[in-house]
Amino acid sequence: MSEHTTHIEEHRDDEASKLGMWLFIFTELLLFGGLFLVYSIYRAQYPTNFHEGSLELSVTIGAINTIVLLFSSMTIAMALTAMQKDNKKLALRMIAITLVMALIFLINKYFEWGAKIHHGLYPGSDLMALLERGHLLYFSLYFFMTGLHALHIIVGMILLIVVYFKVKNGSIHHKKYVLLENGALYWHLVDLIWIFLFPLMYLIT
Amino acid sequence: MMNNEIEYISYLKHKGKFKGLFSWIFATDHKRIALLYLYAIVTFFFVGAILGLMMRLELIAPGETIMKPQTYNGIFTVHGVIMIFMVVIPGLSAVFGNFFLPILIGAKDVAFPKLNLFSWWIFIFGSILAVASQFLKHGPPDTGWTFYAPYSTATGTNVIMATTAAFVLGFSSILTGLNFIVTVHRMKASGMKFFNMPLFPWSIYATAWIQLLATPIIGITLLMLIAERMFGIGFFNPDLGGDPLLFQHLFWIYSHPAVYIMILPAMGVITEIIPTFCQRKVYGYKAIAFSSIAIAAVGFLVWGHHMYTSGMSEEARWFFSLLTFIVAVPSAIKVFNWISTMYKGSIDVKPPFLYALAFIFLFMIGGLTGLLLGSVATNIQVHDTSFIVAHFHYIIFGGMGFAFFAAIHYWLPKMYGRMYNFKRANIAWGIIFVGFNLLYFPQFIIGIQGMPRRYFDYLPQFQTGHVISTIGGFILITGLILMVYNLILGVRKGAIAPANPWNGSTLEWQIPSPPSLENFDEAPVVKKNPYDYI
Numbered sequence: 001m002s003e004h005t006t007h008i009e010e011h012r013d014d015e016a017s018k019l020g021m022w023l024f025i026f027t028e029l030l031l032f033g034g035l036f037l038v039y040s041i042y043r044a045q046y047p048t049n050f051h052e053g054s055l056e057l058s059v060t061i062g063a064i065n066t067i068v069l070l071f072s073s074m075t076i077a078m079a080l081t082a083m084q085k086d087n088k089k090l091a092l093r094m095i096a097i098t099l100v101m102a103l104i105f106l107i108n109k110y111f112e113w114g115a116k117i118h119h120g121l122y123p124g125s126d127l128m129a130l131l132e133r134g135h136l137l138y139f140s141l142y143f144f145m146t147g148l149h150a151l152h153i154i155v156g157m158i159l160l161i162v163v164y165f166k167v168k169n170g171s172i173h174h175k176k177y178v179l180l181e182n183g184a185l186y187w188h189l190v191d192l193i194w195i196f197l198f199p200l201m202y203l204i205t
Numbered sequence: 206m207m208n209n210e211i212e213y214i215s216y217l218k219h220k221g222k223f224k225g226l227f228s229w230i231f232a233t234d235h236k237r238i239a240l241l242y243l244y245a246i247v248t249f250f251f252v253g254a255i256l257g258l259m260m261r262l263e264l265i266a267p268g269e270t271i272m273k274p275q276t277y278n279g280i281f282t283v284h285g286v287i288m289i290f291m292v293v294i295p296g297l298s299a300v301f302g303n304f305f306l307p308i309l310i311g312a313k314d315v316a317f318p319k320l321n322l323f324s325w326w327i328f329i330f331g332s333i334l335a336v337a338s339q340f341l342k343h344g345p346p347d348t349g350w351t352f353y354a355p356y357s358t359a360t361g362t363n364v365i366m367a368t369t370a371a372f373v374l375g376f377s378s379i380l381t382g383l384n385f386i387v388t389v390h391r392m393k394a395s396g397m398k399f400f401n402m403p404l405f406p407w408s409i410y411a412t413a414w415i416q417l418l419a420t421p422i423i424g425i426t427l428l429m430l431i432a433e434r435m436f437g438i439g440f441f442n443p444d445l446g447g448d449p450l451l452f453q454h455l456f457w458i459y460s461h462p463a464v465y466i467m468i469l470p471a472m473g474v475i476t477e478i479i480p481t482f483c484q485r486k487v488y489g490y491k492a493i494a495f496s497s498i499a500i501a502a503v504g505f506l507v508w509g510h511h512m513y514t515s516g517m518s519e520e521a522r523w524f525f526s527l528l529t530f531i532v533a534v535p536s537a538i539k540v541f542n543w544i545s546t547m548y549k550g551s552i553d554v555k556p557p558f559l560y561a562l563a564f565i566f567l568f569m570i571g572g573l574t575g576l577l578l579g580s581v582a583t584n585i586q587v588h589d590t591s592f593i594v595a596h597f598h599y600i601i602f603g604g605m606g607f608a609f610f611a612a613i614h615y616w617l618p619k620m621y622g623r624m625y626n627f628k629r630a631n632i633a634w635g636i637i638f639v640g641f642n643l644l645y646f647p648q649f650i651i652g653i654q655g656m657p658r659r660y661f662d663y664l665p666q667f668q669t670g671h672v673i674s675t676i677g678g679f680i681l682i683t684g685l686i687l688m689v690y691n692l693i694l695g696v697r698k699g700a701i702a703p704a705n706p707w708n709g710s711t712l713e714w715q716i717p718s719p720p721s722l723e724n725f726d727e728a729p730v731v732k733k734n735p736y737d738y739i
Contacts, residue, residue: 031422
């Protein structure tokens with residue numbers, strides 16, 4: 001009987017885990033899809049306000065963050081390949097670099113948001129209430145979308161920290177790395193959403 | 206216990222890592238999780254039903270009867286939130302999907318057992334939030350379960366907590382759907398392909414896709430509503446230049462497919478019951494399988510029919526009307542197939558079959574009145590009247606509810622290994638059926654005459670209808686109590702049920718009642734189609 005119990009718990013199907021992760025990624029895309037829909041409707045309604053709003057954002061910081069995230073996507077992919085080739089040391093280093101990149105992204109974001117908040121520009125502030133309609137919507141969407149995205153960065157980081165320690169203690173190894181693969185998939189998703197957010201928020205004219 | 210590996214121990218008696226209550230609430234066994242859902246959902250159902258009865262009592266006479274208008278607003282909202290998000294959406298798929306999907310496809314468990322347990326915990330957490338929103342300061346939300354903006358952005362009641370609850374419950378629904386899709390793709394027994402999979406798994410599979418793809422939209426919509434209330438953004442508030450129609454669109458993009466989350470598993474249950482009690486191969490297997498997928502797919506494109514009077518272009522309205530008529534076709538295909546399966550079958554009228562018959566009858570009434578609502582002209586006449594209330598209770602209660610009762614009468618001997626009393630079950634069925642029709646049918650009539658929904662008061666001319674309806678409500682609850690009493694008595698003291706009491710042909714009847722922890726002692730090999738009798 002006890003053999004039965006262990007049997008169920010030992011059931012392992014990497015294809016199933018990956019399929020599950022892909023399905024979860026669909027739901028995340030749809031979650032952001034709803035926001036992109038609202039964004040496109042209000043942008044069509046208030047094109048000039050949205051354009052003026054985007055001028056308030058620093059393209060430089062946005063571009064740096066984009067490069068940082070793209071680079072982190074590369075390093076996590078390299079970590080996966082390293083793991084597949086049984087190079088544990090390199091895999092650990094690559095995961096660590098990914099985590100550092102994520103942290104840099106968040107620090108940038110902190111200064112970016114901090115500057116806005118310093119100027120009294122944040123959801124619910126007195127200044128926001130005085131803004132023109134389109135401006136208000138633009139900045140609300142800016143905080144909402146980048147905030148939700150930052151939350152996903154944090155979740156992704158937690159996931160990768162777990163992965164890091166599992167690689168370290170050897171429970172993820174070159175024959176069993178589906179958790180690392182799923183972590184990487186999730187990280188690419190976070191990256192992908194940013195790739196849409198960056199032009200929509202920073203680059204529109 | 207130790208010596209023989211194949212020795213049979215029922216999942217109810219199996220000893221795992223934990224003891225007592227913990228062996229249930231920390232169980233990863235899909236069957237135990239199914240029972241956890243069952244107990245929670247039945248409890249919430251009775252809470253919702255009592256709230257419904259209170260509304261009926263208030264409406265027994267014009268003017269104030271037993272409560273103030275604001276209390277009434279709170280009660281219909283709470284009734285809606287509990288019934289929709291905590292009873293009918295999870296209902297069949299979380300209880301019977303969890304229990305029987307793996308068994309019917311010959312699997313030992315779902316693909317992710319721990320995730321399955323996690324979904325239940327999230328469900329309970331969301332339910333606690335929903336119930337708490339009723340009792341905390343500021344009073345219960347009074348927006349109706351639809352949370353329509355702009356009122357929901359402005360009312361002083363606990364809207365944030367109720368919407369957070371709906372968000373959390375949605376997350377649970379997504380994870381359950383994800384689990385089932387992967388289970389169907391990866392866990393089918395050897396020899397089982399998509400097209401010799403029984404039809405209940407087919408309908409659960411179609412449902413799971415809707416849960417997965419539609420629920421995120423309501424998630425983000427509710428988050429936006431919460432942000433709007435907290436920060437005064439004005440996505441949906443016209444005073445701030447926002448667009449309340451946008452909220453309605455986003456809400457119904459989820460909430461119309463959600464209706465199919467409720468009804469598709471119900472159709473799946475009926476499709477299992479009818480061949481068993483007619484001892485005949487199901488008629489048009491592929492038509493039923495594809496119609497589940499068709500309903501899921503087309504169901505995504507009909508949300509606009511909730512909004513004919515909200516302000517949409519003429520073109521949008523006729524387009525949504527056309528699509529609404531199209532989505533009725535696959536449902537009708539299923540009804541034809543059920544009837545055709547009965548033709549020349551050797552019909553054995555047992556309680557599950559009675560409930561299945563009642564399902565078809567009530568679902569037909571609900572479905573045909575649905576067509577009336579799908580056409581723009583009649584819709585505008587009866588929009589927001591009690592006609593709508595009657596229509597969706599015929600679909601959701603007459604459909605999903607009766608299918609749930611059919612399922613519990615069909616599978617209870619398998620789940621608990623005991624049988625209930627047939628005579629009492631038949632009597633309860635009769636009372637429920639009569640009570641149900643008395644409760645909801647008059648609402649069609651007074652609805653056409655102009656009785657608005659969600660109104661606390663009404664003109665004296667509607668009183669006859671309301672009185673009949675209230676009497677029906679009390680008859681219905683009597684029948685429900687008798688049914689539950691009979692089932693509990695069956696579970697506790699009923700005769701020991703054989704492995705295959707109904708002579709069913711699908712896999713769950715080939716294993717002992719109740720099943721062992723791993724369902725199958727040897728991995729089953731499927732060589733035939735389901736529903737092959739002799």
